[in-house]
Amino acid sequence: MSYFVSIQMDKNSKTPMYQQLGDHLYELIEKNILKPNTKLPPIRSLATNLKINPSTVVNAYKYLENKGVVYSQMGSGTYVAPIPVECLQMPSIHSSNQSPISMTIPMTTSALNFASMSPSTDLFPVADFKQALNEVLDRDKGDAFSYQDTQGYFPLRKTICRLIQKSNISTSPEKIQIISGAQQGIDLISKALLRYGDMVFIEKPTYNGAVAAFQSRGAKMIEIPLEKDGMDMDTLEIYLKLYHPKFIYMMTYYQNPTGISYSPEKKRKLLDLAEQYDVYIIEDDYLSDMFFIHQPTIPLKALDHKNRVIYIKSFSKNFMPGLRLGFMILPKTLFQQVLAAKQTTDIATSGLLQRTFERYISLHLWEEHVEKVRKVYQFRYEYLLEKIEKKLKNRVLYTPPNGGLSLWLQLPKNISMEIFCDLLLQKQIIIAPGSLFSFSPGHESYFRLSFADVTTEEIDYGIGIIKETLDILEQSSPFYTSLL
Ligand SMILES: Cc1ncc(COP(=O)(O)O)c(C=O)c1O
Known part of the structure; x- marks a missing residue:
């Protein structure tokens, strides 16, 4: 007292x-x-x-x-x-305080962008897409430009059902909602389900675009720490006993930013906990097809026998982000609310683009394209690892993710990330500092290095500059300690 x-x-x-x-x-x-x-x-x-x-x-x-x-x-x-106060993100619709997670990365057109997760434009299958587009225009004429069903173009939904059988997900067109990119999916769910002050659990660290969507609806967020194979399930359960979140937002494969993938045990445990505590899970599958070691990818949705998972799939990273195409598979109980949110948001995703994408897949160009992109990224990934081993050995720590589009690297704690980023920027190199991905402390010594939009020559050059910058910082830091 x-x-x-x-x-x-x-x-x-x-x-x-x-x-x-x-x-x-x-x-x-x-x-x-x-x-x-x-x-x-x-x-x-x-x-x-x-x-x-x-x-x-x-x-x-x-x-x-x-x-x-x-x-x-x-x-x-x-x-x-x-839970430490700093791990709790409060609703901030009208807040003027900027949380670290909403910081922006400085962009200059001439810089080498190791922060971008956007695929290189030279990988886009422009000629094939043009062929599909022309065929659609010849076939559908004016219909291609009429309002599309809010739920999405039926033949595309049917085609998607066939495509995702490869990921062990079996569903029907009635359960699919076409969206204008995964970001819209996250936003629509937030719009449909969240009320001011509702609780959402997120991974720590996580994708800041999702946090911004939850924040825009006034949600409170609790960060659940990530371990090497997924969320810390003990911590998750402690919080589930205390709070009743509207949903848990997570990425099963090549999590952004850490590159972590969930183990089969954690996937099962997460589903069990969702069932036991009556919560939904938003599974953001933005990248699972970019695996570099052959293994069947099994999204949470493939194991979701109790209808707990809202599955969101993006076609931005494996195809073209400017198309703004993706889809969701929703539990029946949520479908109408989300459909209504889609209707009030943009009525429907572009019918012309949905038809063209459907035609593109039907021409058997899709599998071939994904395979090609995967090979390019795998080559860049292996090249990057080799350069890091050669030039930054023992100076950065990381776990190879074996897939995805980025690495999550740790610097010695006494190197200031702010100065490191500033020095790199002076040399026209942009990276994404760890503090962008969490609103509580803990990732100040981490950064995400993406190879989505850089060539092997640029990787070579960029890693050389990172090495030189570390040399300068280590020499000027009297308290420098190696990571080993
Ligand atoms: C984890 C994650 N989810 C969703 C998105 C948004 O994807 P889309 O372009 O499909 O809206 C991104 C974009 O980088 C992302 O990293």
Whole structure:
């Protein structure tokens, strides 16, 4: 009680009394003076001690509960949440404070862009797509330009069902919703399902475009740390016992930014927990076809016998991002809400592009293209690993992801990522610092290096510059310690 009796409240202030008390308690929690799971004083005794009305304490506790920093247990009292305040992202629709996750990467046209996850434009099958487009125009004439069904062009949905059987997913066109890219899928689900203050669990670190979509609906977010084979399931379960999130957002393969893929055990455990605690999972499959070691990819959706998974697939990384095409497979219970959100957002994804893409797949050009792109990326990936081994050995730590479009590298902790990025930028090299992918501390010494949009010559040059920059920083840092 000693921390509490010293709380000073100002009856003449314009800030309501409950908020003053709440803010004092918040500060004690933030400074870790009140530790996780500490029981807050009973309402009556705190009110007596502070000579205030019990309803002020009730409102202060509610205010803190809304912020997600305390939780109440029926008949037992109010406790400090078991999660550091900085790991909790509060709704910030009107907030002027920029969270680190919304920082932007500086772009100059002449720079080598190791931050971009956008595929090189020379890989785009322009001539084949043109052929498919011409065939569609000759075949469908004006119909190609009419409003399309909100759910999506039926023949494309049918074709997609056939395509994803390769990923062990069997579904029907009725369960598929065509979307204008995975980002729209995430946004539509947020629009359809989230209300201000709802909770969403995300991986730590994660794709900042998803965080921005959840934030735009006023969601609270809890970051669940990633391990080498997926989310930390023990931590996830602790939080599932305390909160009831609307959904858990995750990437099964080559997670952005870490490159982590889920083990079969973690996939099963995640599905079990979703079932046990009655939550949905958003599986963002933005990249699973970019594997470099032959192995069947088994998305969570392929194992989803209880209809817990909202599966989102993008055609941006394996095809062309400017098409803005993707699809979702939704549990039946959510379909109508998401369809209504799609209708109010853009009525439908471009019918012309859906028809052309369907024709492109029917011409048997799709598999061939994905195979070609995979080989190009695999070559770049192996080249990059070789250069890193040669020039940065023992100076960066990483786990080879064996797929995807990027590496997640760690520098020695006493090298400032900010200075490192600035020096690289002066040499026209852009990388993505780890702090972009989380709103709590923990990834300051990491960066994502993408090989999506760089040639082997550029990789060679870029890694050379990274080496030189590390040389400069190590020489100027008296406290430099090797990673080994
Ligand atoms: C993990 C992840 N999900 C979704 C997207 C957005 O994809 P799309 O272009 O299909 O909207 C990206 C883009 O980089 C991404 O990295």
